[in-house]
Amino acid sequence: MNDTALVLTIAAAVGAAIPIALAALGELLAERSGVLNLGIEGMMLVGAVTAFLVGDGTGNLWLALVIGMAAAACLALVHAFLSVTLRANQIVSGLALVIFGTGLATFIGKPIEGRPLATDLHRVRIGALADIPVLGPVLFRQDPIVYATVALAAAIAFYLNKTRPGLSLRAVGESPATADSTGLDVARTRYVHVLAGGALAGAGGAYLILAQVPSWSQAGTTSGLGWIALALVVFGSWNPWRVLFGALLFGLARRANFFLQDAGVSVPAEILSMLPYALTIIVLVVWGSRDLRRRVGAPASLGLAFARDER
Amino acid sequence: MNLGFQLHRRMERSLRTDILVPVVSVLAALVAGAVFLAVEGYDPVAVYRALVEASFTTWFGITDSLAAASPLILTGLAAALTFRMKLFNIGAEGQLYLGAIGASWAGLALAAELPRPLAAVVMLLVGAAAGALWILPAAVFRAWLGTSEIITTLMLTFVGLFLMRYLIFGGASFWRDPLATNFPQGRRILPEIRFDTFGTTRVHWGLVIGVVAVVVVWVLIRFTRVGFDMKVVGSSPAAARYAGIPVRRTIMTSLLLSGALAGIAGAAEVGGRAFALDPNGLQLGLGFTGIVVAALGRYNAWGVLIVALMLGGLRNAGTALQSVSGERVPEEVSQMLQGAILLFATGGEVFLRHKLVRRRKGAALEPAPAATPAEVAA
Numbered sequence: 001m002n003d004t005a006l007v008l009t010i011a012a013a014v015g016a017a018i019p020i021a022l023a024a025l026g027e028l029l030a031e032r033s034g035v036l037n038l039g040i041e042g043m044m045l046v047g048a049v050t051a052f053l054v055g056d057g058t059g060n061l062w063l064a065l066v067i068g069m070a071a072a073a074c075l076a077l078v079h080a081f082l083s084v085t086l087r088a089n090q091i092v093s094g095l096a097l098v099i100f101g102t103g104l105a106t107f108i109g110k111p112i113e114g115r116p117l118a119t120d121l122h123r124v125r126i127g128a129l130a131d132i133p134v135l136g137p138v139l140f141r142q143d144p145i146v147y148a149t150v151a152l153a154a155a156i157a158f159y160l161n162k163t164r165p166g167l168s169l170r171a172v173g174e175s176p177a178t179a180d181s182t183g184l185d186v187a188r189t190r191y192v193h194v195l196a197g198g199a200l201a202g203a204g205g206a207y208l209i210l211a212q213v214p215s216w217s218q219a220g221t222t223s224g225l226g227w228i229a230l231a232l233v234v235f236g237s238w239n240p241w242r243v244l245f246g247a248l249l250f251g252l253a254r255r256a257n258f259f260l261q262d263a264g265v266s267v268p269a270e271i272l273s274m275l276p277y278a279l280t281i282i283v284l285v286v287w288g289s290r291d292l293r294r295r296v297g298a299p300a301s302l303g304l305a306f307a308r309d310e311r
Numbered sequence: 312m313n314l315g316f317q318l319h320r321r322m323e324r325s326l327r328t329d330i331l332v333p334v335v336s337v338l339a340a341l342v343a344g345a346v347f348l349a350v351e352g353y354d355p356v357a358v359y360r361a362l363v364e365a366s367f368t369t370w371f372g373i374t375d376s377l378a379a380a381s382p383l384i385l386t387g388l389a390a391a392l393t394f395r396m397k398l399f400n401i402g403a404e405g406q407l408y409l410g411a412i413g414a415s416w417a418g419l420a421l422a423a424e425l426p427r428p429l430a431a432v433v434m435l436l437v438g439a440a441a442g443a444l445w446i447l448p449a450a451v452f453r454a455w456l457g458t459s460e461i462i463t464t465l466m467l468t469f470v471g472l473f474l475m476r477y478l479i480f481g482g483a484s485f486w487r488d489p490l491a492t493n494f495p496q497g498r499r500i501l502p503e504i505r506f507d508t509f510g511t512t513r514v515h516w517g518l519v520i521g522v523v524a525v526v527v528v529w530v531l532i533r534f535t536r537v538g539f540d541m542k543v544v545g546s547s548p549a550a551a552r553y554a555g556i557p558v559r560r561t562i563m564t565s566l567l568l569s570g571a572l573a574g575i576a577g578a579a580e581v582g583g584r585a586f587a588l589d590p591n592g593l594q595l596g597l598g599f600t601g602i603v604v605a606a607l608g609r610y611n612a613w614g615v616l617i618v619a620l621m622l623g624g625l626r627n628a629g630t631a632l633q634s635v636s637g638e639r640v641p642e643e644v645s646q647m648l649q650g651a652i653l654l655f656a657t658g659g660e661v662f663l664r665h666k667l668v669r670r671r672k673g674a675a676l677e678p679a680p681a682a683t684p685a686e687v688a689a
Contacts, residue, residue, distance in 0.1 A: 036461075038401075038465075042650075078654060081658070082654065082657055082658050086318075086658050086661040087318075087661060088657045088658055088660060088661055089606065089657065089660075091399050091401060091461065091602070092602060092603070092606040092653070092657050093654070093657045095401070095599055095602055095603065095653075096603065096650055096653035096654045096657055097650070097654070098599070098650075099596070099599070099600070099603065099646060099649055099650035099653060100647060100649075100650025100651055100653070100654055101650070102646065102650075103643050103644075103645075103646030103647030103648075103649065103650050104647050104650070106641075106643040106646070107351075107641055107643040107644060107647055108351075110641050110643065224469065227465070227469060230462075230465070231462070231465075231466055234462050268477055268481055270473040270474070270476045270477035270480065270481070271473070271477065273469075273473045273476075274469070274470045274473045274474070277466040277467070277469040277470050278466070278470055280462070280466050281448070281462075281463050281466045281467070281470075284452075284458055284459070284462055284463065284466075285452050285456060285458050285463075298459070303461075307318070
């Protein structure tokens with residue numbers, strides 16, 4: 001009774017939600033500052049491959065996580081330089097990042113293709129709570145990064161809504177010209193949040209390789225999760241809690257096959273894979289209708305470069 | 312951030328900077344790539360020589376590069392057509408898959424009864440229609456609800472990808488090859504209706520279709536009413552509405568045409584190269600690379616053609632590198648270089664419109680010159 005297929009599916013869905021949640025929370029920060037970064041997939045791959053190399057070389061998984069985050073942040077820096085300082089087209093720059101990052105990760109990862117990582121993140125058992133039926137495996141037998149991700153969503157929600165820098169961030173994303181005229185440094189705000197976004201995408205990639213995927217392979221490691229994370233930000237309408245909830249939903253869609261097979265229902269895996277993308281379109285169309293957009297929509301200057309002298 | 316430099320708008324654009332900037336960007340990317348290769352322990356000179364030899368010096372290298380360029384011309388045009396009017400169809404990848412699905416359906420179901428040239432035409436038309444159909448929801452949402460086409464076209468790409476995988480891997484699918492039992496494959500179209508190749512090369516009619524499309528798009532934008540409307544809507548939707556230009560219809564036209572071009576790219580891939588649905592869809596990345604092509608080609612039809620031929624060579628080199636003796640060069644080098652070139656070119660683009668001016672200490676901000684009419688039109 002303890003570990004039915006449904007419980008195991010939900011527990012697995014929580015794990016599957018984490019990499020997309022991390023990457024999406026990072027993208028949320030970048031987009032809230034007004035910078036659209038389509039390069040998540042590339043940054044996740046680079047984060048994953050560097051984390052593997054460091055973890056494999058040193059055996060220290062936390063160091064691997066940190067270096068993976070730093071490597072992805074370096075890629076994000078390129079995007080920030082192009083889109084903020086040089087005011088290049090953010091869409092083109094982001095896609096270039098995907099192509100470059102995928103090539104780079106595959107190139108660096110060539111020697112380790114298919115090799116498993118010796119160590120694994122240990123799951124935490126939270127005392128007696130872990131033995132509670134149903135809730136135990138779902139909530140209290142996950143690894144530390146799962147809990148850290150929930151804390152991160154809470155921290156970002158607090159930062160955005162209750163702190164002064166968070167207010168500045170929102171101002172920069174909504175109306176950089178106004179923010180600039182009040183003395184805020186638009187460029188620095190954007191740099192900081194694009195870099196933070198890159199680091200979190202790297203964390204998502206690193207988590208994949210450290211906790212979920214048994215070995216490195218370019219096609220198999222992220223398998224399009226970066227794009228799902230991008231969808232997730234829209235699905236969660238730029239709100240950290242809704243992003244976290246959406247991540248669980250998307251994670252469930254990714255792991256539902258296991259349960260459905262057990263229940264004797266056969267839904268083609270491809271149809272389930274379509275769900276996150278189809279749902280995002282629906283959400284965007286419904287919530288994007290003009291009167292609602294004011295309240296739950298995208299930051300007003302998302303995707304637009306800002307130059308003081310060209311207003 | 313004060314870096315001691317300031318970007319100033321150029322008053323006028325010159326042909327010299329128009330050519331110099333992209334060339335310098337590409338060279339800078341190659342230098343950066345060389346440094347990286349050297350750090351990784353490869354001999355950059357040997358790698359680059361191998362790249363050029365593989366793609367541009369032998370007859371088969373050149374013709375294979377042309378074959379690799381064919382779909383990129385079409386997806387590049389698909390991106391250019393919308394990007395230049397500040398609509399961002401980034402889902403050419405998905406529209407290409409739908410084009411491939413439509414064309415292989417037409418090839419399998421209809422074409423057996425048709426004479427050869429007609430079969431090709433039917434496949435291309437069905438492919439174009441399928442591609443246009445795939446962008447239709449995004450176009451309607453954009454034109455009537457103002458929903459961002461960036462996200463919807465991207466999302467539809469992945470819905471299209473999984474639809475294609477379902478048609479290949481799904482048990483009783485019409486598109487599935489019933490004979491491929493070990494690893495599912497798309498069902499191949501009959502050899503009689505495959506596109507002709509030229510001589511012993513892999514160049515097929517897709518290249519001709521691509522070049523024709525370049526001319527058509529150029530004429531459309533340069534000489535027709537629709538093209539003019541697109542330009543006005545791109546620079547200022549408000550002005551266009553005021554001038555009586557049907558903004559919604561123009562948005563629909565350009566997005567649907569873009570989808571159709573990407574669909575034709577998919578159809579030509581089925582007719583001329585793959586002959587069946589390809590489960591590796593995303594790894595080829597023809598649609599996404601089309602955006603790269605359009606950006607490097609400055610969203611101009613002829614620019615797209617030139618860049619597509621160049622990138623086609625680079626992509627082709629990726630596979631050809633494996634067979635070059637001597638230096639063991641991983642084929643991923645070509646993809647990394649593509650990305651690097653694109654990043655540098657994207658950054659370089661700013662210098663077409665601006666020049667870097669050293670900011671003097673203590674000097675007041677110089678007033679920026681207003682945009683010239685030429686820039687507004689561009």
